[in-house]
Amino acid sequence: MRRVVSLYLPTWPSDRIRRRDKAAPPRDKPLVTATAANGSRVVASACRAAQALGIRAGMAVAQAQAMVPGITVREAAPDADADALARLAAWCLWCAPLTAPDPPDGIWIEIAGSAHLFGGEAAMLRTLLTRLRDGGCTVRLAVADTPGAAWAVARFAPRETSPLVGPGQMAAAVASLPVRALRLAPETVAGLVELGIERVAQLAALPRGPLSLRVGRAVLQRLDQVLGHAPEPIAWVMPAEAVVVRRAFPEPISAPSTLERVATDLTGDLVALLARRGLGARRLDLTFRRVDGGVHAICVGTASATRDAAHLTRLLCARLAEVDPGFGLDEATLAAGRTEPLAAVQGEGLDTGETAQVDLAVLVDRLAARAGARRVFRVVPVESRVPERSQRRAPPLAPADGRSWPADLARPARLFEPPEPVQATALLPDAPPALFVWRGVRHRVVRADGPERVRGEWWAAEGELASLRDYYRVETEDGARYWIYRDAPMAEGPRWWLQGVFG
Structure with missing residues (x-):
């Protein structure tokens, strides 16, 4: 199934200038590019700060300077913009195998075969947005089964609309959008508006035969491309140095x-x-x-x-x-x-006995191909006495940093994050629980060890200055062993929590 991302860069000319020219004004200062048209200089593009001040493309430069004295004006360079857009499309190959520029202000990315490497489409889009915005780009995006639907949602859907158009949901996603979201020529859009057709849903509801005679085949072709009824090939890029x-x-x-x-x-x-x-x-x-x-x-x-x-x-x-x-x-x-x-490796005469080093990368790759790369990891120690902070996920083949947990540290094989509340009864103050109820089941304690007192990390958060936990390792009459803690002295009405289960 095809899944195409449309990247929309509404202020690409000014973003490009700021990326390459250190003398350019900061992003909160207005910047426009200018070009010659009909014997005068007009605004070719305006950054977001300039647009907020009422400056629009097509406006005379003299009028813009009168509205915003001291505004920065740079000469428009459409060829340089196009070249930079092509380079940015090639840069996007880090996340997908198929990318292409969509001049003058967009990029296509085919992610159907690569989204799983990032934990799904939503995670992939978040990563892509973050990297582009960190690089100084103003960007909106959307993903859909067809390039046309993704293009329309990225540019014309309300900002609160989800950028993820579900499989087969193109018609619903574009129904309320204006007809110019179909990538039609301005004169065609004007003709449709004169006929009272302002939204895509209105166009899609009309009989195709009379509509084709009235507005032409090009309009219906664009509509079919958006809805997936007609193919839309894209000329994907491939860097010259690629293997x-x-x-x-x-x-x-x-x-x-x-x-x-x-x-x-x-x-x-x-x-x-x-x-x-x-x-x-x-x-x-x-x-x-x-x-x-x-x-x-x-x-x-x-x-x-x-x-x-x-x-x-x-x-x-x-x-x-x-x-x-x-x-x-x-x-x-x-x-x-x-x-x-990767240097060449001599394959003859290597040790293949019990002392030979096992290549875990092969196992990791197979597990990642089956379960997803985000689900394959290893747990490494973190210097913290709070149990839920004492470990973190790391890449499966990340080198060890020399840290390890103490050999005599008794910790359960399974930790709950967050801990689950239990109702417990203790016979004496500061004593382990005699029984507790967890997930609706009553457990009677026959053996217990503790308490192990863990104080909050006051240097991590001010609210943990008075935090205190008393942990107990308890064994129930059916032989199960649990890790339970009380988070305040009994005189203050303590709460009990189950943090983990021993193997």
Whole structure:
């Protein structure tokens, strides 16, 4: 299934100037670009600060200077804007295998095969937004099954609208948008408005035959492209320095066994090319072109740089079931979307006995391909006595920093975050509970050890200055062992919490 992101950069010319020119005014100061038109100089683009002061594209520069004395005016450079947009589209290849500029102020990104590497579409969009905004870009975006629907939502939907258009939900997403959201020429939009057609829903409800005679086929084609009834091919970019291998087929292919054979052959060719360049792959992008012009891509990532052809082939073949060949595939492209230097390794005479080092990267890659990269991690110690803060997630192959928990520290195998409340009864002040009720089940305690007193980290938060916990390791009559704590002395009406369960 196709999933396309439309990036909208409404102030791209001024953003580009600020990114490359240190003498440009800060973002809270107005900046416009100017060009010659009809014998006078007019505003070609305006930053958000200038727009807030009432300056718009097409306005005479003299009028803008009269409205905002001291406004910064730079010469418009559409060619430089287009070149920078193409470079930004190539930069976006870090998150997806297929990107393309959408001049003058947009970028296309096909994420159907790569969103899983970031924990899903929502997480991927958040990462993309953060990196672009940190780089000084004003940006809005949306993702949908079709480029047209994503383009319309990114530019015309209210800001509170979710940027995620669900599969098959294009019609509902664009129904209330103005007809200019269909990427129609201004004169066509004006003609539709004269006919009383101002919203996409109004256009979609009209009979197609009379409408085609009245407004032309171009309008219906744009509507069909938005709704997914007509194809819309995009010329995806590929950097010249990319490590890429391609294979065209004299006859369309579609059989799963044929796709596996193609993936195997392409991987072998790519590994040989990587070896000649002294590189290892960290991400592979396998792209299939369909005979109807559609493109389907799948991505796999690796925990460390590798040129193991068999391992990479297994990762790719595990995801080939996602490829929809349609009426057939006529070309396949395999690219190393991310590479790292990797020295050659002598493969003969290595120790293969019990002392040989196990390559955990292969296991990590297989687990990530099945469960998702975000679900494969290891837990590392953190210097904190508060149990829920004493560990954090780390990449599965991250190097150890030398920290470790004390060998005699008794901690349960399973911790609850947040701790779960329990109703407990203690026979004496500051004594362990004699019984407790957890999740509606009554447990009688037959053995207990404690208390272990843990004070709050006053240096982390002022509210923890008076925080106090008394932990007990308790065993119930059925042999289960729990970690329970009281967060205040009994005289003050303590609360009881279950923090963990021992294995």
